[in-house]
Amino acid sequence: MKKTLSFSLILLLSISFLAQDYWQQQISYKMHIDFDHDNHRFSGIQEITYYNNSPENLDKLFMHLYYNAFQPGSMMDVRSRTIEDPDSRVEDRIANLSKTEIGFQKIESINNSKGEKLSFNEDGTILEITLNKPLKSGKSIKLKVNFNAQVPVQIRRTGRYNKENIAYSMTQWYPKMCEYDKHGWHANPYIGREFYGVWGDFEVNIAIDSSFVLGGTGVVQNPQVVGHGYQDPNKKLKLNSSKKLVWEFKAENVHDFAWAADPDFLHETTKLENGTILHFLHKDDSLNYNWTALRPYAKKCFEYMNEHYGLYPYAQYSVIQGGDGGMEYPMCTLITAEGSMNGLISVTAHEAIHSWFQGLLGTNEAKHEWMDEGFCTYAQYEVLNHLKGRKVINPLLRQYKSYYRLVENGTQEPLSTHADFYKRNYVYGISAYNKGAIFLHQLGYVVGDNVLKKGLKKYINDWKFKHPDPTDFKRIMENISGLELDWYFEQFVETTNTIDxxxxxxxxxxxxxxxxxxxxxxxxxxxxxxxxxxxxxxxxxxxxxxxxxxxxxxxxxxxxxxxxxxxxxxxxxxxxxxxxxxxxxxxxxxxxxxxxxxxxxxxxxxxxxxxxxxxxxxxxxxx
Ligand SMILES: [Zn+2]
Incomplete structure (x- = not known):
């Protein structure tokens, strides 16, 4: 008995030490969205509960209003036009948006649980909320936010009627709490790059014209009401004839929520052996064959990742034709479909793998983009090797070559550069994706590839549902390998020094x-x-x-x-x-x-x- 007690005490002490060592904020959003398809606008009521788990008291809160980036003169507009090598998808398109084409999120009111009004200031893509009294460490606050929004013509990622004619790609669409962590607030104005969010739960009800088919983060809570392939075929549908249908989504333990809607979406599913359902939503057109062929690849990708990197913990994942590149969100991705079959497989694998390196490991992508895009790219080529049955010694040879070209042309910047501050889009891309992938592959050379794989699995297991940073990953790799690795992280991440x-x-x-x-x-x-x-x-x-x-x-x-x-x-x-x-x-x-x-x-x-x-x-x- 005595033995058990002292063991419990040690366990308790070590848990409380860990708890003291690491904390993260927490949030729950309940959103009611009323979507006006004719004007591409929606109104929203957000009921937010925000938990301050930090050791500090907070007298302000900050939220992202991403849609405000899609207005002439916004920071994203100016950055997109003045960066040395403008992104051809953006260039001056924001500058040329008319009043009915811009995006906006306009806050109407914010109240606390007593009904008191809180004062706030909209500053471009950042909303600053002044609290009536400080939110004490360890306490929570309830907020009710009323807002209106206009979906912009699609410029990047989010928006309406993009070049693949998807009606609504709804990402960065709601007022989203900025993250506050051990480094303080991350109220970064949006200029078109990376994201970082508070871990929490979402209940999102979307009332939209009944002709639309939706897909997104979370699990549909009223499948027999919405139908469109979500229903249990063994149960009776409860369809109604009203003009609008309310879609009820619920997602737990995620750090963002995205969705898409189109009246012409076909919806197909496939199931993993462990029960996870993969949804595919795409236009009904000449590319249907590609989407059918994609399903077994997507399934194999998840099975491989489950086995080698750790189990995908959510009930569903949706691959949605979003019409612009590929972008990862918790429990879903929005991807382009109008390319080759190989391209579709590759982008789906990449975005699905982000479920681990972004979805589960909520690294601050803006600060450590290489841990997000680089690690994902590393696993992507390992998975593609597996999917295609290839036995390539170094599946990342193309990435190495592009990194060598970057070194050669003398424009390299350290991997530790904040994503917003790279001088060129090109340098950011090669660094985050390719040098980031090389970082991992080469780490396998240093510690041994079996140790790397073991370390990656432990890293995901220990840091899932949290915000790991480079030091957290380094400590795990040091622990597993028994080697000191400071020099590797410092030299390869924080400098542009090269190896020869x-x-x-x-x-x-x-x-x-x-x-x-x-x-x-x-x-x-x-x-x-x-x-x-x-x-x-x-x-x-x-x-x-x-x-x-x-x-x-x-x-x-x-x-x-x-x-x-x-x-x-x-x-x-x-x-x-x-x-x-x-x-x-x-x-x-x-x-x-x-x-x-x-x-x-x-x-x-x-x-x-x-x-x-x-x-x-x-x-x-x-x-
Ligand atoms: Zn990516």
Whole structure:
């Protein structure tokens, strides 16, 4: 009994320590939306309960009013026209919107639970609410927000009647509470990039012309009333003949809510073995065949992710033709459909995988876009490999090449750059998606790919329904690998330093071959090196960095390797005896797996000895 008690006490203490260490705000939205299809407008009543779990008292609250970005002169308009390489989908389109084409969200009133009016200020895409008295730490507040909105002509992501003629792509459509975390408020004016939201629950009732078919975040609560393929075929439909139909959605433990509506949507479903339903909503047109063919791929994608990354926890996921690129939201995605079949599979896989790297791991995408887009891209190509039955050694070769081109043209900015502040769209894209994906793949090179996979699974399990940041991921990877990884995160994320190693010199010795390596780039890395003899036997070595305080123990990309002395990175040269006869050597190559983002891969394979300059200080292996 005593034993149990003390164990419980320890458990309690450690839980309370964890709870003290991490907190996040919480919200529940109940929304009643009345949609006026003729004027592309809607009115809304939001009943919000906001929980202040932070250690501070708050005297203000901030909300996003994204639709206000779609007005001439908005920050998004000016940014889209003045950035060095404007996005061709936006350019000056916002500047040319007429009064009936712009978007707006206009707050009519905000009341607290006593019915008292709260004062507020609309400042472009940010609403600032002044509380009558501070919201104390650990307390909650109820707000009733009345608002009106006009759906903009589609410019990016959200909007009406886009080029694929989807009536309404309803994303960033409601006044959304800004997130407050250990770094403070994130009341970022919207200029067209990333999102960050408060974890919570949504009950959304949408009254809309009964001709529309809807899909979105959450589970439809009145399927027998709305029909359109949501109903249980074994039960009777309760259709009514009124002009408007009220769609009731409910979503728990998500950080955003999106939906789409079109009168011509076809609605099909497929079910995973564990019961999760995948919905597909798309136009009834010549691309129907693609959508039918997509279903088994989407199913396989979810099954693969469930097995290798952790279980998708929601009852449904909807793939909806939204008509503009692809964008992830909790429990749904809005994607373009008018492309190739391969494109449709690839974009669906990418957005579905965001259910893990965005839907479950609510990283601040604006600050750490590489953890969101990069990690998603990494898993996307692994999944596509699986879906297509390919066995490619490095499925991210295209991403590596585009990163090398970025380095070459000299416009690289650190991955830690806030998404809004990249000087060019091009640099943001290559950095967030490709360098972010390389970050993970290359981390597998450092710690061993099996350790990486184990770490990713633990990361998702430990941080689902939360807001992890780079340090949280680093601590898990350090824990699982037993290695210190500060240097890797600092160098690859916070600087634009690059990696370049070469096989510098190879010469015969009495018993074997002396190999000298040289570090040319500023970023140090552990080195895998493989020697192939004339009978095609491989002898593999791994040289850890001293700052790793250890080495990887196995790696499926590098079979039966010998670990050499760790390389103190300040030494530019490193020498080891390869125990393979010089005359027998066919090839010596650094990292045959090509996971190392070496910006000059040509000198990774020994061709000839390089001239020595000066008197190099060489570190010699002693293992
Ligand atoms: Zn993405």
């Amino acid at each position: 190693y070469e096989v510098f010199n190879v010469e015969p010795t009495n018993n074997g071959t002396l190999v000298t390596l040289r570090r040319i780039g500023d970023m140090p890395m552990p080195i895998d090196i493989v020697i192939i003899d004339k009978s095609d036997n491989k002898t593999s070595f791994s040289i850890p960095l001293r700052i790793m305080r250890g080495s990887k123990s196995n790696d499926s990309y590098l079979k039966d390797f010998k670990t050499l002395s760790d390389w103190p990175w300040v030494y530019q040269y490193y020498q080891f005896d390869a125990t393979v006869s010089y005359d027998e050597i066919k090839q010596i190559a650094i990292d045959p797996s090509s996971r190392l983002a070496d910006v000059n891969p040509e000198n990774n394979v020994w061709s000839n000895n390089k001239p020595t300059q000066g008197n190099p200080i060489i570190y010699k292996n002693t293992n």
